[in-house]
Amino acid sequence: MDKLSSLLQALNGSTPTSVPIWFMRQAGRSLPEYRDIKGSTPILDLLKNPEIVKTITLQPVSRHNVDAAILYSDIVLPLLVAGIDLRIEAGTGPKITEPFNTPNDTEKLNGDVVNSIPAKLDFVGEAVKLIVSEANVPLIGFAGGPFTLACYLIDGESSKTWSKTKSFMRTFPEAFSLLLNNLALLCAQFIRVQLLSGASVFQVFDSWVGVLDRCDFERFVVPSINAIRSSLSDFNQPMIYFGVNTSHLLDLMTSLDVDCIGIDWRISLTSAAESMNYNHSIQGNLDPSLLLSPFDVIKPIILQTLEEGMRIGGTNTKIGYIFNLGHGVLPETNPATITKTVELVHEFGRY
Ligand code: CP3
Numbered sequence: 001m002d003k004l005s006s007l008l009q010a011l012n013g014s015t016p017t018s019v020p021i022w023f024m025r026q027a028g029r030s031l032p033e034y035r036d037i038k039g040s041t042p043i044l045d046l047l048k049n050p051e052i053v054k055t056i057t058l059q060p061v062s063r064h065n066v067d068a069a070i071l072y073s074d075i076v077l078p079l080l081v082a083g084i085d086l087r088i089e090a091g092t093g094p095k096i097t098e099p100f101n102t103p104n105d106t107e108k109l110n111g112d113v114v115n116s117i118p119a120k121l122d123f124v125g126e127a128v129k130l131i132v133s134e135a136n137v138p139l140i141g142f143a144g145g146p147f148t149l150a151c152y153l154i155d156g157e158s159s160k161t162w163s164k165t166k167s168f169m170r171t172f173p174e175a176f177s178l179l180l181n182n183l184a185l186l187c188a189q190f191i192r193v194q195l196l197s198g199a200s201v202f203q204v205f206d207s208w209v210g211v212l213d214r215c216d217f218e219r220f221v222v223p224s225i226n227a228i229r230s231s232l233s234d235f236n237q238p239m240i241y242f243g244v245n246t247s248h249l250l251d252l253m254t255s256l257d258v259d260c261i262g263i264d265w266r267i268s269l270t271s272a273a274e275s276m277n278y279n280h281s282i283q284g285n286l287d288p289s290l291l292l293s294p295f296d297v298i299k300p301i302i303l304q305t306l307e308e309g310m311r312i313g314g315t316n317t318k319i320g321y322i323f324n325l326g327h328g329v330l331p332e333t334n335p336a337t338i339t340k341t342v343e344l345v346h347e348f349g350r351y
Pocket residue numbers: 023024025026027028029038043070071072073074075076088089090091092093094142205207328
């Protein structure tokens with residue numbers, strides 16, 4: 001029972017017995033048992049099979065003893081269901097067949113399209129129900145952030161700078177805001193299905209917002225995240241917001257209507273919490289590449305992060321702390337290192 005609730009306790013500001021730990025991208029390519037199931041089947045085909053989704057989602061829970069499961073799915077799935085032609089290429093990520101170039105293209109995701117989505121997501125709800133009935137830890141649902149989805153729609157494929165998206169944003173600011181608003185509703189529909197089927201928490205992965213300056217983050221992204229929250233106001237499950245390379249944006253995140261902010265690995269947890277005025281629970285933030293080194297080398301760094309997190313969130317504070325990486329697990333990570341990290345955090349993360 002204790003395990004069932006440590007994540008939720010951290011998110012509602014009470015103190016769990018020990019610090020909850022899970023890893024972004026814990027399901028998937030670092031696990032041999034995942035590679036066995038996947039073989040050469042495209043991920044977007046796997047995602048439509050609830051039994052397979054259940055098995056893959058629970059693999060890291062039984063192997064590593066983490067305190068939460070995260071649904072095996074992908075941020076671009078709702079786009080596909082909304083009729084956007086795309087594929088996911090191994091090693092690079094999503095590829096959009098006809099990227100958006102003009103405001104006219106954004107009509108492909110108008111309000112009618114977005115409203116037709118829930119009926120087409122039955123297979124997601126079914127997978128969530130199967131997982132929840134079997135799991136002994138809470139299930140985290142998720143969606144991509146509207147800006148991050150717009151990056152794929154406009155640039156068409158992964159990019160370091162997302163310069164086509166930023167150029168579209170500056171040339172057609174009104175159409176861009178409208179697109180983000182429709183994407184916010186699409187994300188909310190995807191999350192709604194997961195919450196209705198039993199997910200206990202949800203995380204918005206707004207991975208690429210770090211390419212924006214403060215002004216554009218405030219103008220475009222803040223309203224889009226608050227729109228997700230307000231269209232889910234009939235639910236009380238906690239919401240986590242995460243982006244990469246966000247040190248310059250953290251103080252602006254205090255105006256987000258969310259429960260917890262995921263911290264990128266480039267900043268210390270202490271500086272991050274100070275920037276955010278100790279207003280939100282925090283999650284993070286080991287550098288994922290740290291897990292590629294021998295365990296005795298990284299052990300002191302894990303303990304230092306844990307200690308900082310526990311000083312910020314937990315006993316005698318109004319906010320909570322969740323141990324995680326500062327971005328997703330790298331595919332080449334040795335699973336044994338992940339398991340040892342969980343053991344260490346469970347041993348030393350006692351309040
Ligand atoms: O913890 C989990 O793994 C849960 C499932 C999950 C996946 N994608 C499965 C997946 C989650 C939470 C995501 C989110 C996601 N997808 C994000 C946000 C997180 C982040 O990393 O910033 C982004 C940007 C995507 C888009 C995407 N999908 C990328 C960049 C890739 C990787 C391409 C590659 O092969 O390097 C994907 C494909 C993908 N999504 C895989 C998995 C397990 C790999 C597919 C495979 O097994 O070949």
